[in-house]
Amino acid sequence: MTETPVSEIMTTPVLTVAPDETLSDAAWAMRDTEIKSVAVIDADCDPVGILTSTDFVQVAADDTEPTETTVEECMTTTVETVTPDTTVAEASAHLLDSGFNHIPVVDGDVVGMLTTTDILRHTAEAATA
Structure with a gap:
């Protein structure tokens, strides 16, 4: 299990949004696809941020207007990534540390x-196999 590459368990396809999209548009896309995070990419398709359901909790707490606020204003800009061949164990440790x-x-x-x-x-599937 620990040597399994993340490419075997990651969620695909990835929903991406542009930094200049509104929070409202991003929220609708997330709701329609039933996912809790989107990758924010620039014109070159490079990741520049991530927007998660947790970010929307802050938006609500701040009483931010989602139709007038861009993704860029609320996204997490510390973009850490892994590669498809990163092991699940390595990625898990990275997520815990970060x-x-x-x-x-x-x-x-x-x-x-x-x-x-x-x-x-x-983990659950490996435990029952």
């Missing part, structure tokens, strides 16, 4: 999103 619940998987472009839910599902 305090994040989602991490983009990058192979040139963003090719997946690894979440704590993906890791838990993988």
Whole structure:
């Protein structure tokens, strides 16, 4: 299990948004696809941020107007990534150390999103196999 590459368990396809999109548009896209995070990418498809459901809690607490606020104003800009061949064990340790619940998987472009839910599902399946 620990040597499994994240490419085998990551969530794909990745929902991406541009930094200049409104929070409202991002929220609708997240709701429609039933996901809790989106990768924010620039015109070159490079990750510049991540927007998560946790960020929306802060938006609500700050009484921010989602139709008038851009993703860039609320996204997390500390973008840490892993590659598809990173092991689940390495990625899990990285998530624990950073305090994040989602991490983009990058192979040139963003090719997946690894979440704590993906890791838990993988762990549960390995335990019952």
